[in-house]
Amino acid sequence: MADIDIRQVAKRFGSHQALHAVDLTVADGEFVVLLGASGSGKTTLLRIIAGLETASEGTVSIGGRRVDGLPPRRRGIAMVFQNYAVFPHMTVFDNIGFGLAMQKIPAAEIERKVRRVAGMLHIEELLKRYSGQLSGGQRQRVAVARALAVEPAVLLMDEPLSNLDALLRLEMRAELKGVLQESRTTTIYVTHDQVEAMSLADRIAVMHEGRIVQAAPAPEVYHHPATRFVGSFIGNPPMNFLPASREGQGARVAGHLFRHAPASDGALAFGIRPEDLAPAGEGFAGRVKVVEPLGPHQLVTMDLAGHLFRAVLDNDLAVRPGETLVLAPRPGRARWFDADSGASLAEITQPEPVTGA
Amino acid sequence: MTSLATTEAEASARAEPRSSGRLVMASAVIVLVAWVLVPIYLLVVNALGSVAAVTAWPKALVPEFDLASLAFFANYAGVPRALLNSFLVAGLTMVLSIGLGAPAGYALARFRFPGANLFRLAVLMTRAFPLPLLALPLTVLFIRVGLDDTIIGLALVHTTLAMPFAVLIMASLFMSIPEELEEAAWTLGCSRLSAFRKVVLPLALPGIAAAGIFAFVISWNEVFAAAVLTIENKTLTAFLLQSLDVSPLPLKFAGGAVLIVPALLFLFAVRKYLFSLWGIANR
Incomplete structure (x- = not known):
């Protein structure tokens, strides 16, 4: 549990400016969705928070602590990737317990925690399987369970539902909302899907060309768009x-x-x-x-x-x-x-x- | 009736170029396969045949499984020693190729650094200089630093020969392992090194083994450098080159068979990785 404070974060890839001095604060326990078209910089911002990418300028603090010089493992974050990134050479159990094992937690404790999150995501019966024996939706659940198992201060999700088919996406969206509400983890969630953003977010940060153009609760973004872009991007x-x-x-x-x-x-x-x-x-x-x-x-x-x-x-x-x-x-x-x-x-x-x- | 005949004629006309193309393809495949298999067949039949059968013609389709030639070969003075040397040199080549090639392959696969393409080219360029050209200066150099006629010296040369393949096989291997897996490991508490050890290495291991075996085979088959750079510590190829000239025919065939069989078996075991190196199949 922690708040996030992003100040003046900019990112350049060569001559391309991916992010322009972005400011964003996320309260403890808040669910913020970064919403934007591809190339808007939303994934870059998420990866900078995760420590997978280094900002060209600016600072990132998690729980009041500057983390922008730290490697991902020292930031207290967990991440769910777009293509799940479930380790194929490990069972579901070992996948979910991977982060806990890295923290040298006793085996009995790992067992208890893995079973608890597996229960939350209804995958108890899959614990002995390998990633190759799972469907896309099941892999998605494993990826979320693996991230939640370490009880991160901040949960980062990069388009976690975009590889699922429409019906499964709808089902997982509702389930994800329930699970995350229960865990009360500060979450930043990247998506290009406005419906997903509105249904999940406490607050939506709309990104356009490397800037956050509006960060507000969904009804406000919808009814009071800050710019013409927001008005045309949100709503169908x-x-x-x-x-x-x-x-x-x-x-x-x-x-x-x-x-x-x-x-x-x-x-x-x-x-x-x-x-x-x-x-x-x-x-x-x-x-x-x-x-x-x-x-x-x-x-x-x-x-x-x-x-x-x-x-x-x-x-x-x-x-x-x-x-x-x-x-x-x-x-x-x-x-x-x-x-x-x-x-x-x-x-x-x-x-x-x-x-x- | 007429319309049926026309359509049939049309169909056969359409089918013709395809079937003639298939015929050319099939004969090409047969010729190529024969090109490779017939010498191997003759070698194996003569090596396994009795001493008398070696000069006989026509050859038996199935060899007699008379091990006299092989037994004679095994007891021939210097053969066990040369065989051991070949194993040592090839083993060392394998270890060096993996030890140096894996990091290089990983760097090529994962990092964008200035000169990456130049490096890739330079790796291949090591094969552009024919060994005979390098043999004399290398020998002089090796004598100077005391590496001449040593196992390690020859292994170094063989590593140079095997390295381009080792690097490129392993680069394509690491590229086939999604970067997200590593990134996921980093976010779950791994350093770059422990993520490599716990996630990348287990997934890459079969491919790394294949690259190693390939390096082994290259060293095992190499004649020229081995013949030039060693005198006392000859490998099997160099030994055979030197002594087979004056040996009876059965010994020649037995030696040839012993040389190619391990190479063939190894290459067969790692064939799918060699295909992936050339982009024929990805897995």
Whole structure:
């Protein structure tokens, strides 16, 4: 059990800057997910925390102790790898007990601890098997059990579910959440899967091009994206963005005037999630291009003044391609972004009636 | 009816180039196999045949299992000694090749260092200089430092010959062991060294043994350096080269068989690692 403090960590591979002065603090017992596309630097950051990679600049502290000069074995961490890395020449029992044996713990104690974590992950009956005799899901459980067996201060997980098939992934995700909640271990978990991130995380740190662009609980990242990138990366279908032109105190978006827009130097962009739109008497009027029934909802793609615009609407609403549909943002859900930097500026708090046409 | 005939003709036309290609392939394989097996067959038949059968023709398909030639060979003055020398030199070559080749192979497989490719090339370049070219200067040098006519001196030369293969076999071997296994060991309390000992070495052991055996065979078969660099402590190859000229035929065949059989058995045992060296099969 320990907190993690990452300060100004940068990493260069030759001329390529993989991380730019990253700051991140993780509280004791917290579950933080590093979420980003491939190449965003999330795995590099995890490996720097683990000590498998050296930072070019910056410091890493675990439990108040500087660890950035220490080898992995002296950091009090355990790691679960993407391809499991279960030792093929050892039985499951020896795999799980490997870290404990390295600490010269008596055999009886190792036996007890191995059986306890094997029980937590429901692999007691596999203890005598070798890695080659296990399925992917079972190997995954062994890898997690092996990491938990040493009772690490910090558990690091690098896309642990990405090699499993979809159904197994769903099952393991729920189980992992249960096991980790029980163990109360400080955890950093790397994934590119936003659903995985939202379902597991106490806090999501969204990474983009070597920077953490937002670190916040899942609902906040979802509803209050700090940048345009976060808005478009999280949520499926992604957030709609429309260009806005200033008009007096307000701004005009797709032909409609919002009376209040944040005062800033740069150009504005308007963002709204497809789920946050509802049919209205006044609002954005666009021609429906495609209607896709999604079970509980339907995804409607419209042409709005030359821009693609998506809305997730109730199933009972009859919409046909070619029709004109008028949609208005739900109160408090639309946002203004700086069109150049992508930074979020303000929320549109009131249901602003559209004036003019 | 006509359409059926056409399709059949088409099918056979399509099949023809493939079957003729297969024929060429098959005959090439037969020729190559015969090229290797016929001499071995003649050697073994004559070595195991009676002294009289050696000059007989046609050869019996199955040898007579008359051990007279081999027994005579074994008792021939100098043979046991030469055999022992061959084993000592080859054994030492094996140990040196593993001891030096394994770290070099590991470095090539795991570390990106400036000059890695140059090093890889340089390892192969040691085979670019023909031994006859090096023999005289080597002999002079060995006499100067007192390594001439010693087992260790010859083993050093053989190690040089075996090293490129040892390094490249072991590099590809270590590359086939996922780095994550080592990293997992580091996070679970291992130092670089103990992770190598507990995780990499057990997984690499069969391949390392194969590389060692290969080095053994290279040394066992080597004639030139052995003949030039040793006088008293001749290995079997050098001994045979020197004395077989003046020996009766059965002895020649017996000596030849004793030479090639261990080499063949060893190579057969490690064949899958040799394939992986050339990238034919990965495991």
